[in-house]
Amino acid sequence: xxxxxxxxxxxxxxxxCAQAAEPITLGLNYPRTGPYKEEGLAQxxxxxxxxxxxxxxxxxxxxxxxxxxxxxxxxxxxxxxNVDKLAAEGxxxxxxxxxxxxxxxxxxxARQHGLLYFGTLTYSNDTTGKDGHRYMxxxxxNAWMSAKVLGQYLSKTLPNKRYFYVTADYTWGHTxxxxxxxxxxxxxxxxxxxxxxxxxGARLADYQDALTQAAASNAEILALVLFGEDLVRAMxxxxxxxxxxxxxxxxxxxxxxxxxxxxxxxxxxxxxxxPWTWRVPALEKSARGQAFVEAFKxxxxxxxxxxxxxxxxxxxxxxxxxxRARSLDSEALIKALEGHRYTLLKDEQQWRAFDHQNLxxxxxxxxxxxDEVLKDPLKQDYFEIVDRLDASSALPSLAExxxxxxxxxxxxxxx
Numbered sequence: 001x002x003x004x005x006x007x008x009x010x011x012x013x014x015x016x017c018a019q020a021a022e023p024i025t026l027g028l029n030y031p032r033t034g035p036y037k038e039e040g041l042a043q044x045x046x047x048x049x050x051x052x053x054x055x056x057x058x059x060x061x062x063x064x065x066x067x068x069x070x071x072x073x074x075x076x077x078x079x080x081x082n083v084d085k086l087a088a089e090g091x092x093x094x095x096x097x098x099x100x101x102x103x104x105x106x107x108x109x110a111r112q113h114g115l116l117y118f119g120t121l122t123y124s125n126d127t128t129g130k131d132g133h134r135y136m137x138x139x140x141x142n143a144w145m146s147a148k149v150l151g152q153y154l155s156k157t158l159p160n161k162r163y164f165y166v167t168a169d170y171t172w173g174h175t176x177x178x179x180x181x182x183x184x185x186x187x188x189x190x191x192x193x194x195x196x197x198x199x200x201g202a203r204l205a206d207y208q209d210a211l212t213q214a215a216a217s218n219a220e221i222l223a224l225v226l227f228g229e230d231l232v233r234a235m236x237x238x239x240x241x242x243x244x245x246x247x248x249x250x251x252x253x254x255x256x257x258x259x260x261x262x263x264x265x266x267x268x269x270x271x272x273x274x275p276w277t278w279r280v281p282a283l284e285k286s287a288r289g290q291a292f293v294e295a296f297k298x299x300x301x302x303x304x305x306x307x308x309x310x311x312x313x314x315x316x317x318x319x320x321x322x323x324r325a326r327s328l329d330s331e332a333l334i335k336a337l338e339g340h341r342y343t344l345l346k347d348e349q350q351w352r353a354f355d356h357q358n359l360x361x362x363x364x365x366x367x368x369x370x371d372e373v374l375k376d377p378l379k380q381d382y383f384e385i386v387d388r389l390d391a392s393s394a395l396p397s398l399a400e401x402x403x404x405x406x407x408x409x410x411x412x413x414x415x
Contacts, residue, residue, distance in 0.1 A: 021059070023066040024328065026051070026315065027086030029079055029096040029106050030120075032071035035200060036098035036228035038257035039307040043096060043120050044069060045300055046308030050315035053295075060319045061326065074098065074200055076105035087113040092328045095314045098228065098307070099200075100124030100172035107136040116330050118318065120310040123253050125175040128357040129401065130408035133415055134334060137356045139310050139317070141391055143172070143179040145362045146252050146273040148394035151183025153271070153364040153387040154221075158248060164219035165194035166210045166234060168226050173199065176252045177225045193217060202230060207237045215241050222247040228255075232262040239266055254365060256305035259382045264373040267382075271366050275310070277383050278303040280346050280363065289345035303380045309345055316344060317351075350392075355401055356414065359392045 028047055031040035051065045059065060068089055070082035079102040086094055087110075094110050095118035097103035103122035110117035111133055119127055119138040123146060128138045154161075163186045167173040177194065186192040195210040211234065214222055222243055224234050231251055238244050244266070251258075254272035281289025292312060296304040304312070321336040322328055338353040349360040364387035373381055396404070402412045 021063040023064045024060055025066055025068050025086075025089055025091045026318070027083075027089070027091035027094040027096075028067055028069040028311070029072055029082050029086065029094055029102075030069060031074045031098050031102075032069075034073040034075070035230050036074050036121075038261060039098040039121055039228055039255055039305075040071075040096075042255075042257060042305045042307035043098075043311040045296070046304060046310070046312035047095075047315050049292075049296060049299060049308075050312045050319075054315070054319050060322050061328070065315075065319070072097065072099070072102050072106070074102055076101050079103075079106040080109045082106070083109040083113065083115075083117075087115060091115065093118070093318050093333075095311065095318075096120055097122050099170070100127055100175075101170050103127055103136075103138075104131045104171065107131075108133065111135040114330055116318070116333060118314040120314060121253075121255075121307055122172070123176060124172040125179065126171050128355045129175075129396075129404055130410050132355050134356075135330065137337060137351060137358070139314050139358050140306070141273075141275045141360060141362045142357060142395075143176040143252070144396065145389075145391040145394045146176065147179035147183040148391070149362045149364045149387055149389035150180060150250070150252060150271070150273050152389060154184055154250070156387075158221065161220040161248075162218060163192040163221045163223050164214040164217050164247075165192065165223045165225060166207075166214065167194055167196050167223075168199040168202075168230060169196040170199045172227070173197075173225050177223070180223060180225070180250075180252055192219070197226065197230065197234075199230070202233075204233065204237070207234050210234075211237050211241055211243060214238075214247075215243060220247060221250055223250045223252070225252055227253060228258065229261065231258055235262050235266055235270075244269075254367070254383070255307055256303065256380065256382060257307070259367055260380070263370075264367065264382060265370045267367045268369045269367060271364065271386075274306050274363050274365050274383065275360060276306045276345060277363070277365065277385065278305075279381075279383065279385060283385065284346040284361075286343070286346050288343070292345055297378070301378075303378060313344055317342065352395075354398055354414070357395065359395070361388055362391045362394070363388050 107117035365383040
């Protein structure tokens with residue numbers, strides 16, 4: 001009896017120590033304001049759900065997790081200052097971003113602090129291409145992957161069409177347009193014209209001017225290489241000019257929040273891509289993914305978006321790597337992550353070792369008609385999955401990646 005009491009006392013003491021252990025801080029560098037703020041809010045929700053689940057299971061290495069967040073407003077300079085502040089707080093890892101320019105700048109500053117940076121929504125090829133480094137890991141797909149599945153679908157359903165591109169003037173826009181042009185054989189700018197829109201800070205007049213040029217063209221497909229509120233504003237102008245009725249609208253990267261902001265009536269029929277939707281777990285027979293959908297829905301009374309899924313997956317993957325490495329040290333975590341295969345919210349994914357790009361299936365989606373959306377209990381069943389692609393077949397090879405790095409004067413291995 002005395003031995004049992006001593007054992008129970010020891011267990012209680014160890015439990016109390018674990019509960020009193022110093023929390024591990026994770027730093028979320030995300031857009032709480034600015035044109036991508038809805039995607040940022042989704043990231044916050046996904047991250048908090050992951051942290052609560054991990055803490056309920058005992059934390060990481062016996063310590064609970066806590067989240068510290070800073071607003072980037074989708075501005076690289078502000079994101080860099082946030083990294084300095086989060087590092088000063090003792091953050092063990094940083095993640096976030098809906099602008100590739102922000103993710104690239106923040107990731108480079110994180111490297112100076114010896115901290116890993118995980119990109120949530122950063123679709124520019126440059127993130128893990130010419131601007132890639134050892135401390136940057138990208139959870140979402142890149143522009144090549146989006147363009148390949150989108151081009152595959154458009155080539156089957158709308159072959160030999162004339163395109164007009166309206167593109168955000170920064171790294172994501174540039175690489176997304178270039179990738180889509182290659183995937184759709186629309187490289188000839190004389191036949192398939194393009195207008196660039198300032199980012200950030202585009203004015204209504206910028207959209208009106210660009211889309212008036214599109215209206216005056218003989219294009220049949222309007223490629224809006226815009227994101228977040230920028231896409232929403234452009235769609236409203238396109239509607240006013242009658243373009244949504246006579247041209248097929250394509251947006252390389254769509255999110256649930258974009259459809260919500262614009263409304264499914266305006267967005268109906270728009271074609272784009274997603275790395276994940278709440279319908280994907282059932283499609284891929286992912287029990288863990290379906291559990292995430294149900295937990296998110298119960299907590300927030302809405303379906304999780306790809307933004308939320310990305311942040312949730314990053315926290316879970318970082319925690320898994322720390323557990324496997326038995327360390328919070330960045331170098332140990334890099335070794336644990338490189339080449340690691342896992343299944344979480346859909347089918348198998350992998351952190352590619354040479355560039356830290358996440359290999360995963362990407363989906364071509366089409367926004368459903370409003371009547372179909374309204375049949376769903378939460379009125380959020382926005383996307384029909386019309387095509388899918390194993391993205392490992394869509395990515396540049398090691399030789400192609402190194403050729404791009406060489407052309408940019410970058411080392412041929414991540415530094």
